Amino acid sequence: MALLTLEGISKSYVTAAGPFPALKRVSLAIAPGEFVAIMGPSGSGKSTFMNILGCLDRPDEGHYRLDGRSVEALDKDALAEVRNSFIGFVFQGFNLLPRMSLEDNVALPLVYRGLGREARRAQARDMLAKVGLEGYAASLPNRISGGQQQRVAIARALVNRPRLILADEPTGNLDSHTSAEVMRVFEALNGEGITIVLVTHEADIAAFARRQVRFLDGEIVEDGTTPRREEALC
Numbered sequence: 206m207a208l209l210t211l212e213g214i215s216k217s218y219v220t221a222a223g224p225f226p227a228l229k230r231v232s233l234a235i236a237p238g239e240f241v242a243i244m245g246p247s248g249s250g251k252s253t254f255m256n257i258l259g260c261l262d263r264p265d266e267g268h269y270r271l272d273g274r275s276v277e278a279l280d281k282d283a284l285a286e287v288r289n290s291f292i293g294f295v296f297q298g299f300n301l302l303p304r305m306s307l308e309d310n311v312a313l314p315l316v317y318r319g320l321g322r323e324a325r326r327a328q329a330r331d332m333l334a335k336v337g338l339e340g341y342a343a344s345l346p347n348r349i350s351g352g353q354q355q356r357v358a359i360a361r362a363l364v365n366r367p368r369l370i371l372a373d374e375p376t377g378n379l380d381s382h383t384s385a386e387v388m389r390v391f392e393a394l395n396g397e398g399i400t401i402v403l404v405t406h407e408a409d410i411a412a413f414a415r416r417q418v419r420f421l422d423g424e425i426v427e428d429g430t431t432p433r434r435e436e437a438l439c
Contacts, residue, residue: 244408295358306343
């Protein structure tokens with residue numbers, strides 16, 4: 206069974222020039238454990254699509270099933286629970302709180318689950334170690350590099366042990382070397398069975414994914430698997 210199933214998804218926004226159709230009857234299924242890159246130029250609909258995947262926005266038309274559940278049937282509280290427990294979000298901006306330690310930044314989603322302080326911190330330290338930042342728990346965000354900050358953001362996305370990670374231009378603020386390091390973290394997580402859907406406009410970043418879906422003018426114009434990077438080099 207697909208983890209994500211979208212059928213006939215449409216979404217429009219009201220602008221000064223009239224309604225703008227961001228998505229036009231988009232259908233897509235993503236299986237558990239896939240690593241999918243969503244590509245397309247600015248205004249192609251990829252960010253709107255990711256917002257719908259992440260239950261941050263609702264479509265005007267169509268059906269979205271997440272792990273077999275009909276998303277349009279969920280109320281605001283149920284959607285918040287899905288976002289907190291099932292999905293991990295990673296954004297281009299690291300969105301770390303500057304006066305909080307890295308440990309407390311990572312532990313923040315656990316506050317909403319009612320975990321005690323020590324349990325939260327223990328899980329946060331485990332996640333920091335998972336992304337190669339063991340020993341950095343007490344540091345502040347401004348004391349580490351951009352690549353390390355993005356790894357902290359990934360650790361925060363993982364702390365609730367989600368089945369799905371949505372990453373929107375996660376390397377957009379990073380240099381090429383640091384971007385590759387961050388993408389290898391995503392590769393390792395996908396190797397553990399976590400489903401990853403990543404928005405990028407960079408072909409070298411999309412090459413880390415096993416499937417690439419390209420949007421243009423609110424529609425999917427290409428959907429195909431790609432060889433592993435080591436296979437492509439042969």
